[in-house]
Amino acid sequence: MPLPDTKSGASKKIFSFWYPMAMTWLMMAAEGPVIAAFIARMEDPKYNLAAYGVSFSLALILEAPVIMIMSVSTALVSGNKSFRMMWKFTQALNIMVSVAVFLLLIPGVFDLVASLLKLNPEVRDLTYRAMFFLIPWPAAIGIRRFYQGVLIRRGETQKVALGTVCRLGSGFLSCLLVVEFTELSGAELGALALASGVVSEALVVYLLSIRTVRELKNSDSTTEEEAGLTYGKIIHLYYPLALSATVVLCIQPLVTFFTAFCLHPLESLAVLPVMNSFIFIFRCIALSYQDVVIALLGDKFEGFSLLKNTAVKTGVFLVIVFMMMAFTPAAKFWFENVSGLSSELAAFLDTPLAIMVLVPFISLMVCTYRAAAIKVNATILVTYGTIIEVSVLVLVMSLGSYYSWTGINAAALAISTGRLLCAAYLMYAVSRKMRALQKVLSPVAPEFSSASKR
Secondary structure, three states, rough: OOOOOOOHEEEEEEEEHHHHHHHHHHHHHHHHHHHHHHOOOOOOOOHHHHHHHHHEEEEEEHHHHHOOOHHHHHHHHHOHHHHHHHHHHHHHHHHHHHHHHHHHHHHHHHHHHHHHHHOOOOHHHHHHHHHHHHHOOHHHHHHHHHHHHHHHHHHOOOHHHHHHHHHHHHHHHHHHHHHOOOOOHHHHHHHHHHHHHHHHHHHHHHHHHHHHHHHHHHOOOOOOOOOOOHHHHHHHHHHHHHHHHHHHHHHHHHHHHOOOOOHHHOOOOOOHHHHHHHHHHHHHHHHHHHHHHHOOOOOOOOOOOHHHHHHHHHHHHHHHHHHHHOHHHHHHHHHHHHHOHHHHHHHHHHHHHHHHHHHHHHHHHHHHHHHHHHHHOHHHHHHHHHHHHHHHHHHHHHHHHHOOEEEEHHHHHHHHHHHHHHHHHHHHHHHHHHHHHHOOOOHHHHHHHHHHHH
16 A cells, blocks of 8 residues: 655555554553553552552463464455465464463462562452453454454444444443442452454454455456465564563563562552553554555665655654653642542652653554564564563563562663663664665656655
8 A cells, every 4th residue: 555656645545544554453451441540449559559550461472373363464465365365364363362371370380470470469369360351351452453464454443433433332341331330349350341443343343344354255367476385474474573562461461570570569469560561552553654664665665765754754753742741740640639549659650750751653663664674674673673672671670689689670760771772783683684685676766765764
């Protein structure tokens, strides 16, 4: 889906394509603060917020093998053959992650995980009960991301946003019903809201994609892109991305683990999901941009320069908005009135927010170059960048636990430093890979080369 030749026309197309995706991710970002706000107003908020954060972290690890289905579906599904192959591939992954959920819920296995995370008895019991509500979570994620990729590939991003509206509505309704009619704990409420939201979104996206899927299945001819497609090629493209996603989604559990050995562990665990939800509001813009770059980059990468410049400008804007929210009275309103933290707990977030101020900009760079790596079939570079990120995170968190830093401060520094070095590596490695393609892309080589060096 190439961009128009004129700069104004290309910018307009980027915006019209991107804004439904950005709204989709912003709505998902709102999900965390809403759920945390409910939990913070229920009984034993400190223990339940901590248990909700731990259960959510474990759920993220379990969904890691399917998290990149949307990007690969966007990149590959162009006709009937590729649709059927990617759907079977997605089904196989869904079975695998569902089995993993049930294995985790075996008491002996969960006890081992809880001991590794150094969970106290109250948080451990709350987390275990919450995990039962997350059984359908990873498979539902796989289904909805597959169909979202199909819709994005066809330019139907508005339908993706509509599915997320239904997700938010279902999750919010679940919270209201639990509070009104059940005796479930706050951690269980959070898990149920997450699961019900994702399942409803998967169903809605499936229904909205029926016409698009029918058109794909009725296509008799094999497209040029899918002519040589095999399961081996799908696996070759996908496994570095899945490995990267798995490693990335280990970040929260790793942070949780090391936080237990830092100063103020319980308070840090309690505010960690609130901080992550706040940061995700800004990071989600970057995540929404990744599939935009994949779809609009062009077969000869002619859209790279404009897409990169758009990412830079948006990143600067997001940092400014971040500062306006984090370092003004708006922060007190958000964390105490909206998120429901006590003033004592909210005070723990002052330093970490200052440390993470550049994360929105850095995340946009990571996602832009990650998308370019997918487009040039160099997904192994994404894996290397992720390994660098997590290695740095573990190093910084180890230092934090050794020198008894406050847990939430160590977490913020580890996340920021790891992401910064990941971005630096991807910008270098992907640009180098793209420059190596100049001979193949000779018609656009001069412009492409200068764009890569800027």
